[in-house]
Amino acid sequence: MKQQKKVLALALVISLANLAALAQQQPLDRTKVPPPGPSPVLHVPTWTKTQLSNGAILIVSERHGLPLVSFTITFLGGANQFEPAAKRGVAAMTASMLTEGTTTKTGDQISDALQLLGTNVNTGIGGEEGSIGFVSTAKNFEPTLAILADMMLNSTFPAEALERLRGRTLVNLTQAKDQPTVVGAQVFAKILYGNAHPYGQRVTETSVKGITRDDVVAFQKAYFQPGRAIITVVGDVTPASVKTSVEKGLAAWTKAGDKPSFDYPKLPELQPAKIYLVDKPGAAQSVVNIGLPGPPRNTPDYFALQVLNTILGGQFQSRLNANIREQKGYSYGVNSNFNYGKGPGAFRAGGSIFSAKTDAALVEFMKELKGIVGEKPITDEEVKTAKESLIQGLPQRFASVSAISNAITSLYVQGLPEDYYQTYAKNVSAVTKEDLARVAKQYIDLNHLAIVIVGDRATVEAALKATGIAPITYIDLEGNPVGN
Amino acid sequence: MNNKRRVLSALALVLTISLSQPLLGQKSSASDSIKIPFETYKLPNGLTVILSVDRTTPTVAVNVWYHVGSKNELPGRTGFAHLFEHVMFTGSGHVPYGLHDKLTEGVGGGNNGSTTNDRTNYFETIPSNYLESALWLESDRMGYLLDTLDIAKLNAQRDVVKNERRQSYDNQPYGRVSEIFSAAMYPKTHPYSWPVIGSMTDLSAASEEDVKAFFRLYYAPNNATLAVVGDFDPAQAKAWIQKYFSDLPKGQPVERPNVALGKLESSKRLVYEDRVQVPRLYIQWPTVGFKHDDDYALSVMSSILSGSRTARLTKALVYDSQAASQVFAFQNSAEDVGVFQVTVIPRPEHSLTELEAAVDQVLQKFISEGPTAEELQKAKSGLELNFLRGLESNLGKANQLIDGAVFYGNPGQFRTDYQKTLAVTAADVKRVANQYLTRSRIVLSVVPKGKKDQASKAAESEAVSVLIRGGRS
Numbered sequence: 001m002k003q004q005k006k007v008l009a010l011a012l013v014i015s016l017a018n019l020a021a022l023a024q025q026q027p028l029d030r031t032k033v034p035p036p037g038p039s040p041v042l043h044v045p046t047w048t049k050t051q052l053s054n055g056a057i058l059i060v061s062e063r064h065g066l067p068l069v070s071f072t073i074t075f076l077g078g079a080n081q082f083e084p085a086a087k088r089g090v091a092a093m094t095a096s097m098l099t100e101g102t103t104t105k106t107g108d109q110i111s112d113a114l115q116l117l118g119t120n121v122n123t124g125i126g127g128e129e130g131s132i133g134f135v136s137t138a139k140n141f142e143p144t145l146a147i148l149a150d151m152m153l154n155s156t157f158p159a160e161a162l163e164r165l166r167g168r169t170l171v172n173l174t175q176a177k178d179q180p181t182v183v184g185a186q187v188f189a190k191i192l193y194g195n196a197h198p199y200g201q202r203v204t205e206t207s208v209k210g211i212t213r214d215d216v217v218a219f220q221k222a223y224f225q226p227g228r229a230i231i232t233v234v235g236d237v238t239p240a241s242v243k244t245s246v247e248k249g250l251a252a253w254t255k256a257g258d259k260p261s262f263d264y265p266k267l268p269e270l271q272p273a274k275i276y277l278v279d280k281p282g283a284a285q286s287v288v289n290i291g292l293p294g295p296p297r298n299t300p301d302y303f304a305l306q307v308l309n310t311i312l313g314g315q316f317q318s319r320l321n322a323n324i325r326e327q328k329g330y331s332y333g334v335n336s337n338f339n340y341g342k343g344p345g346a347f348r349a350g351g352s353i354f355s356a357k358t359d360a361a362l363v364e365f366m367k368e369l370k371g372i373v374g375e376k377p378i379t380d381e382e383v384k385t386a387k388e389s390l391i392q393g394l395p396q397r398f399a400s401v402s403a404i405s406n407a408i409t410s411l412y413v414q415g416l417p418e419d420y421y422q423t424y425a426k427n428v429s430a431v432t433k434e435d436l437a438r439v440a441k442q443y444i445d446l447n448h449l450a451i452v453i454v455g456d457r458a459t460v461e462a463a464l465k466a467t468g469i470a471p472i473t474y475i476d477l478e479g480n481p482v483g484n
Numbered sequence: 485m486n487n488k489r490r491v492l493s494a495l496a497l498v499l500t501i502s503l504s505q506p507l508l509g510q511k512s513s514a515s516d517s518i519k520i521p522f523e524t525y526k527l528p529n530g531l532t533v534i535l536s537v538d539r540t541t542p543t544v545a546v547n548v549w550y551h552v553g554s555k556n557e558l559p560g561r562t563g564f565a566h567l568f569e570h571v572m573f574t575g576s577g578h579v580p581y582g583l584h585d586k587l588t589e590g591v592g593g594g595n596n597g598s599t600t601n602d603r604t605n606y607f608e609t610i611p612s613n614y615l616e617s618a619l620w621l622e623s624d625r626m627g628y629l630l631d632t633l634d635i636a637k638l639n640a641q642r643d644v645v646k647n648e649r650r651q652s653y654d655n656q657p658y659g660r661v662s663e664i665f666s667a668a669m670y671p672k673t674h675p676y677s678w679p680v681i682g683s684m685t686d687l688s689a690a691s692e693e694d695v696k697a698f699f700r701l702y703y704a705p706n707n708a709t710l711a712v713v714g715d716f717d718p719a720q721a722k723a724w725i726q727k728y729f730s731d732l733p734k735g736q737p738v739e740r741p742n743v744a745l746g747k748l749e750s751s752k753r754l755v756y757e758d759r760v761q762v763p764r765l766y767i768q769w770p771t772v773g774f775k776h777d778d779d780y781a782l783s784v785m786s787s788i789l790s791g792s793r794t795a796r797l798t799k800a801l802v803y804d805s806q807a808a809s810q811v812f813a814f815q816n817s818a819e820d821v822g823v824f825q826v827t828v829i830p831r832p833e834h835s836l837t838e839l840e841a842a843v844d845q846v847l848q849k850f851i852s853e854g855p856t857a858e859e860l861q862k863a864k865s866g867l868e869l870n871f872l873r874g875l876e877s878n879l880g881k882a883n884q885l886i887d888g889a890v891f892y893g894n895p896g897q898f899r900t901d902y903q904k905t906l907a908v909t910a911a912d913v914k915r916v917a918n919q920y921l922t923r924s925r926i927v928l929s930v931v932p933k934g935k936k937d938q939a940s941k942a943a944e945s946e947a948v949s950v951l952i953r954g955g956r957s
Contacts (some may be wrong), residue, residue: 003532137872
């Protein structure tokens with residue numbers, strides 16, 4: 001229909017215009033996809049790297065377009081290395097307690113001072129790394145740094161504040177139980193890694209109730225040490241001025257601490273594929289997570305896995321979403337990812353599925369996983385698009401001062417080469433279809449997938465059984481088995 | 485990443501600076517940094533164009549806003565603006581399905597859209613060498629979307645929207661609060677009374693012709709604004725814009741609905757039972773939209789009431805009495821209407837009735853004394869940093885400029901907003917507190933299933949039925 005209309009329009013133009021006029025006003029051929037211009041040159045930010053006398057690494061990258069500074073101290077190792085299993089939550093609690101007052105300032109005074117500087121100091125401790133930092137205007141960089149140093153080094157950890165934060169944390173944990181996506185992620189981790197592996201542990205009511213002020217004080221002393229710290233400063237600064245500011249601002253931060261080791265216990269033995277069903281009566285959707293433990297970030301297969309995942313579930317038009325959302329309409333969006341870290345992070349595929357289509361969607365998930373492992377071979381076109389997408393997406397990682405800070409810091413946290421971004425395109429390009437076929441088989445082990453579904457058992461159970469995909473085990477919100 | 489796509493903004497939290505963020509003290513240096521260089525012009529077919537060059541990163545943002553949102557819909561035919569946000573990604577006259585994604589995410593960029601009560605936007609972020617194809621894509625769906633829109637495509641996206649509703653509202657604890665408020669705040673025929681995502685019954689009932697008529701009226705160049713921001717050559721961009729957009733026909737003039745502000749004859753108390761374990765208290769007062777000057781003072785007031793640990797409500801409820809786990813206060817404004825909302829999450833052993841009284845006590849004191857000079861200064865101190873951080877993103881800049889163009893006819897409106905927010909005085913804040921927080925209001929308690937007695941003043945509260953305006957598929 002569309003083409004007929006075009007022909008007609010063209011005929012009309014020809015009949016009305018003489019040839020000379022036509023030559024001047026060539027009607028636009030909208031069917032032609034405009035070709036791209038020449039690829040822009042990749043500008044990877046440069047940086048200087050020095051070591052302070054206290055052992056911390058100092059990285060400075062200049063970016064002068066706007067009067068902004070990003071300042072971050074990143075610590076190697078996180079809750080998995082520094083939290084006892086029975087005290088899960090002490091890292092996050094300590095991070096929060098840094099806002100509660102120092103030897104010279106109350107929590108209110110710190111808050112007011114930061115508000116007047118127009119910024120905030122954020123502390124966060126994840127599984128394998130933590131950080132404290134801020135983004136400020138260039139003129140407020142030094143006064144904000146002074147507050148950060150005071151918080152990190154001179155906090156007094158008032159006991160009443162601990163009780164208040166404990167109360168808030170317990171409310172948050174209760175609310176999290178009502179969030180099917182949170183429950184899904186927690187149970188999935190527990191099934192894959194078990195209680196003995198830090199990847200399978202989480203903060204619980206019991207662990208939060210057991211945290212004492214002494215635990216917080218001890219954590220602060222053990223954790224925030226320059227020997228494992230990378231200080232990254234990006235923005236409207238110079239390396240010389242930053243070094244002066246940082247040496248002055250962190251003068252009281254004396255040499256201590258080592259880089260942690262990342263030894264993890266052995267994984268529990270892989271189980272034959274199984275559906276783990278968590279009953280959420282009345283749920284409008286089923287939260288589906290499918291997967292198994294995968295490789296660490298330093299795997300030599302990293303680039304092949306990135307290309308593979310881009311094809312399978314990293315993008316909107318990846319196989320999973322194109323099928324389950326766009327063609328079938330079972331979901332608002334599904335995806336897959338490899339969760340890279342120092343240990344065996346999970347491969348996971350999933351999404352929120354309309355309850356009545358849970359079985360049908362699971363059939364499609366399995367079809368796509370089998371497909372990527374070999375039944376539906378990866379095409380040249382898919383490989384080309386995935387590689388282009390990865391390579392040409394690189395400049396977005398340098399789009400802001402905080403993005404640049406992350407991009408540079410992650411190289412040192414993950415132990416990657418300093419020319420990582422310069423060689424990125426080459427490494428992605430080098431991935432072959434044979435590599436993809438191999439890593440798909442190796443890391444997406446169809447016989448040992450855990451299929452975790454949080455949904456309305458009454459609606460989904462019979463249909464799931466009928467698919468015959470895997471036997472069903474019933475578990476509770478904590479991931480513990482319940483009777484049938 | 486996928487889940488973020490085609491996100492629906494439940495209420496218009498539009499990106500004018502005045503709305504959400506606090507601001508700054510040192511006026512001179514601040515106003516020096518508050519700038520975005522741009523040029524703007526109109527094509528003969530009415531398309532407004534804004535160009536802003538920033539060569540920091542070799543990427544470009546292309547952003548098209550249509551001045552149509554859920555408020556342009558009619559009762560019984562709701563959800564169309566948001567449905568188009570989905571349909572617009574499924575191909576058009578010369579663009580086969582999938583190519584849009586291929587020329588954006590497939591080349592290292594991205595695309596998305598969003599819908600509010602007032603406007604719909606569509607955008608691409610791309611490596612700068614893909615600017616021409618992005619303009620081609622946007623022009624094709626502006627001019628030729630209906631060429632390939634059939635009932636099958638429509639049905640497929642209806643299913644996706646229903647899943648979006650399940651994910652964002654129905655399967656989300658407290659996910660129905662905003663639509664309960666919209667329905668309670670405005671009369672049934674009021675254009676802000678239905679949720680942006682619309683009624684699933686209406687969506688199911690919509691005919692192909694209904695939907696196409698909506699598109700013809702609202703998605704023409706004269707109702708659209710295009711911004712290109714980032715690393716490009718302006719002369720080349722203008723030539724491409726001329727090439728792809730200039731022959732699209734002008735549409736009918738769009739009539740802007742004359743929308744009455746929210747006004748409650750008397751206060752309402754509602755209770756809604758949800759699949760939650762922790763109850764929550766919500767209070768809303770009708771205020772004004774973001775084009776009204778009181779919006780600046782109301783926004784400043786929100787930062788004085790919550791957000792930092794010394795903010796009035798936070799200090800009293802979370803730190804001093806510790807009856808609440810968290811408290812939030814904010815002015816939520818759209819083009820024509822606005823509301824001021826307070827949300828309280830209680831600690832165990834503290835009832836919503838107790839918390840409502842505690843909120844009122846803080847507000848009464850504030851209404852009678854107004855803010856201190858220091859409170860006012862703190863509330864404004866973050867503005868400059870927030871503005872500068874917004875400039876780091878091409879898309880953020882594009883949104884600022886278009887927002888001004890669409891709602892004020894002036895892409896440079898961000899500067900006015902900034903100055904007017906800085907100019908807010910303690911007397912202004914005291915006046916708006918008196919004027920708006922003493923009005924009739926809606927108190928909504930969300931409680932666990934079967935626990936209506938946990939509502940604030942339960943005996944006086946009216947139950948909200950689960951089905952709101954056919955809101956369930």
